[in-house]
Amino acid sequence: MNVCAITMVYRDYFALTQWVRHYSNQLGIENLFIVVHGHDPKINEIAAGANIWTIPRDNLEKFDRRRNWMLNKFQSGLLKFYDWVIRTDADELICVDPRVHGDVKQLLESQRDDAVFSMGLNLFEEIEDDEIDLEASVFDQRAAAVISGNYSKAWAVREAIPLMRHGVSITTDGKLTHSYAFPKGVYLVHLKFASMQDLVDTNETRVALGKADLPGMPGLGWQKADNHARRFFERVERLSVTPWDEATTYAHNLILSDMKFSEDDGVIRSPGIPYISRTILPEWFKTADGSDQ
Numbered sequence: 001m002n003v004c005a006i007t008m009v010y011r012d013y014f015a016l017t018q019w020v021r022h023y024s025n026q027l028g029i030e031n032l033f034i035v036v037h038g039h040d041p042k043i044n045e046i047a048a049g050a051n052i053w054t055i056p057r058d059n060l061e062k063f064d065r066r067r068n069w070m071l072n073k074f075q076s077g078l079l080k081f082y083d084w085v086i087r088t089d090a091d092e093l094i095c096v097d098p099r100v101h102g103d104v105k106q107l108l109e110s111q112r113d114d115a116v117f118s119m120g121l122n123l124f125e126e127i128e129d130d131e132i133d134l135e136a137s138v139f140d141q142r143a144a145a146v147i148s149g150n151y152s153k154a155w156a157v158r159e160a161i162p163l164m165r166h167g168v169s170i171t172t173d174g175k176l177t178h179s180y181a182f183p184k185g186v187y188l189v190h191l192k193f194a195s196m197q198d199l200v201d202t203n204e205t206r207v208a209l210g211k212a213d214l215p216g217m218p219g220l221g222w223q224k225a226d227n228h229a230r231r232f233f234e235r236v237e238r239l240s241v242t243p244w245d246e247a248t249t250y251a252h253n254l255i256l257s258d259m260k261f262s263e264d265d266g267v268i269r270s271p272g273i274p275y276i277s278r279t280i281l282p283e284w285f286k287t288a289d290g291s292d293q
Contacts, residue, residue, distance in 0.1 A: 001109045003027055004078055005086040008035040008071060010057070013042060014198040015091035015191050018138050020047050022093045022289040023086070026104050033078065035071070068164065076160035084108045086156045087163055091191040093138075094118060094155055095288035100185035103290055113181040114159040115168040117270065119251060120151025123281075124193035124236060132195040139285045142194050146236050147251040149273030151190045154180065167260075167269025180268060182259075184252055189285075199229055239278035247277035 005023040009016050016034075023032055029049040036043045038057030055070075071087065078085045086094060086104070094104060101107040108116070123138065123145045132141055154168040161178050162169045170178045193199060242250075258271040 001084075001105055002031075002082045003084045003086065003105055003108060004031040004033060004082045005088070006033040006035070006071065006074060006078065007088055007090045008037060008067060009043065009090040010037040011040065011201075012090050012198075013046060014132065014134060014195055015089075016043065016046050017134050018093060018191060019088075019090050020050065021137065024050070025289040027086075031082075033074070035074070037067075068162075072162040072164075075157065075163070079158070079160055084156050084158045088153075088155050088188065092151070092153075092155075093189045093191070093289070095187045095189055095285055097185035097187075098284055098287075101183070107183070107186065108156060108158075111158070111181055111183075114157060114161060114178040115154050115163075115170070115180040116156045116186070117152060117154050117168075117180060117182040118186040118188040119248065119255065120148040120153060120270070121145040121187050121189045121281075122148050122151065122193055122232070123189050123191055124233070125196050131197055137286070137289065138191060138194055139281070139288060143281045143285075144236075144278070145189070145281055146239065146274075146278050147247055147276040148190070149251075149255055149271045149276060151188055152255050152270035153188055154269070155188055164265065164267050165269055167267045169266045170268050171266030174263070174266075182252075182256055184248075193229065193232060235275055236278055239275065242277045242279050244279050244282050247279040251276045 005027055007019060020029070020032065030051075032047070032050040034043070034047050034050050034052050036052060036054045039054055044052060075085045075087055088094060096102075096104055096107050101110070123142050125132075125142060126144050129142060132138070150166070153166040154163055157163065157168065159178055168178070168180055170176060170180060254273070254276060255270050259268055260271055261268050
């Protein structure tokens, strides 16, 4: 069972450190592929041993469209050599409940569908949390999370089908050509809010890109990244904490009952519900990357 993981990154050193640690423990560093947006020696240090491909950053026009096209082509090419390709952003970690699936490779080996979705979790820093230690797993330092439909994304494929808008394309010319699974016990942990220290740096980059006067750039979510972050923390402070099993069962049923399908491009995706439940991660997340912690 050959599985690889790919991502694309620009400067996000905290998230990439976590991404490399997490997936190298599960898949082997040699099976990680990292697209770097602009030459950056520090990325090479963080991801030493991985497969690193640097692309130029001198033209940001139609940035999102070109990036997604490239990554889908890269993903399809890797499937000539791998059984499954995992594709996430650098600040997204796939975790599977070992009581249900064992590990990521065992989960994928059991799948008969062409693409796999996960439940999204926004991990966040609480007031009493210490500043993040880059050398330690984020799961040893953070446990508060909000279940999010926005980040309940398609994250792995075994066929050459595009990942788009957090979903996956399952039809061609109006005919069903591929299938997807949304298994219980599979989680995409989004790290954007897990470190306030690093969120400040990330938002500076997002605001600059969002305000660039070029077509095809990210929208208001990047142009007003600081406001978005502030609203997130204000909203989660008002949410009561729901026990893990209750929160995830409710969220799984809610998301699956409202999956969104676009006839225009055949993409199936989760409903964009940002705040489904606030909860606390169970202890098994501390070894979710296959390490012996």
